[in-house]
Amino acid sequence: MAKGQFKIQKISDVGTDNPIVAGLTIGLFDIVKMAEINKETQDTINSSNLNIVHSLTKAEKIGLQICKNIEAVMEELKKTGVQTQSFERCVNVPSTEGLDDVREFLKYCKQSLQELVQIINLFCDTGSSLPRYDKICNKLKVVYGDTDPVFLQVQQDHDGWLKKVLDLRNADEHPETMIPQGKQLVYDFDINWSDQHQKWIVGLPHFYEGTSVYELIKSSVHNIFTFVEDMNILFLQKKMPKMVEIQKVPDDQREKWGGRRYVTQLKPPFYPKGVKPEEKV
Numbered sequence: 287m288a289k290g291q292f293k294i295q296k297i298s299d300v301g302t303d304n305p306i307v308a309g310l311t312i313g314l315f316d317i318v319k320m321a322e323i324n325k326e327t328q329d330t331i332n333s334s335n336l337n338i339v340h341s342l343t344k345a346e347k348i349g350l351q352i353c354k355n356i357e358a359v360m361e362e363l364k365k366t367g368v369q370t371q372s373f374e375r376c377v378n379v380p381s382t383e384g385l386d387d388v389r390e391f392l393k394y395c396k397q398s399l400q401e402l403v404q405i406i407n408l409f410c411d412t413g414s415s416l417p418r419y420d421k422i423c424n425k426l427k428v429v430y431g432d433t434d435p436v437f438l439q440v441q442q443d444h445d446g447w448l449k450k451v452l453d454l455r456n457a458d459e460h461p462e463t464m465i466p467q468g469k470q471l472v473y474d475f476d477i478n479w480s481d482q483h484q485k486w487i488v489g490l491p492h493f494y495e496g497t498s499v500y501e502l503i504k505s506s507v508h509n510i511f512t513f514v515e516d517m518n519i520l521f522l523q524k525k526m527p528k529m530v531e532i533q534k535v536p537d538d539q540r541e542k543w544g545g546r547r548y549v550t551q552l553k554p555p556f557y558p559k560g561v562k563p564e565e566k567v
Contacts (some may be wrong), residue, residue: 313546345394349503368486392455415518
C-alpha cells in the first residue's frame with residue numbers, strides 16, 4: 287500500500303453524547319430512511335441536518351465560554367463587592383473576556399436556521415432560501431392551513447424567540463439601519479450608583495435593545511435544536527407509510543433509546559401480536 291493512499295480527517299470534536307449530534311444525526315437518519323421520499327431527498331435532508339450540527343455545536347461552544355466568563359465576573363463581584371477609588375468618586379467596572387465573540391455565536395445560530403430552510407423547501411417551496419420565517423410562516427399557512435402542526439410550530443417559535451435571535455444577527459450585519467445612532471450591538475458590565483436604593487447597581491452584559499446576553503445564549507441553542515428537530519419530524523410525518531407513525535419518547539425512557547426524542551412505530555391495529563397499545567413508546 288502506497289503511503290498517503292488513505293486520508294483521515296477529524297471534522298468535529300463533538301460526539302454523539304451531545305444531544306444536538308445524537309438528535310440530528312442518528313436520531314433522524316433512521317426516521318428519514320422510513321419516509322416515502324426518494325434517495326436524493328433523503329440525502330439532502332441528512333446533509334442539511336449535518337450542516338446544522340456543525341454550525342449549532344460551534345455556537346454552543348462559543349456560547350458556553352461566554353456564559354462561563356460572565357459567571358466568573360459575577361462570582362468575583364460576590365467575593366469582593368464593588369471596588370472604588372478616590373473616596374468612591376471612581377468605580378472599577380469589570381469586563382467580560384471574549385464578550386465580542388457573541389457576534390460569532392449569533393452568526394452560527396443564523397447559519398443553522400438558514401440551513402433548515404433548505405429542508406423546509408424540500409417539502410414546501412417557500413420561494414426563498416433565506417431565514418425569513420415570517421414569510422415562511424405565511425406560506426405554510428397558505429399551503430397547509432392555519433391548524434396544521436407545521437404552521438403552528440413555526441408561528442409559535444417565530445413569535446416566541448426566533449425573531450429575536452435573527453433580528454440581533456441582522457443588526458450586527460446591518461448596524462447602520464437597525465441599531466439606533468449612538469448605540470452599539472452589545473454592552474459589557476456597567477456599575478452605577480442608585481440614590482433611590484443608596485447602593486451600587488450592577489448592570490449585566492446586554493444587547494442594545496436590552497436583551498440579556500447570558501439569558502439569550504442559555505436559551506437559544508436549545509431552542510434552535512428542538513425547533514430543527516421538531517420541524518424535521520413534522521414534515522417527515524407527512525411522508526410516513528400509512529402503517530407507521532412517529533412518536534415522541536417520554537423523558538424517563540430516552541436513555542434506553544440512546545437519548546432520542548422521537549422514534550417510529552406501527553400504528554394500531556398494526557401492532558405485533560400480543561403487544562398492547564398502552565405499552566407503546
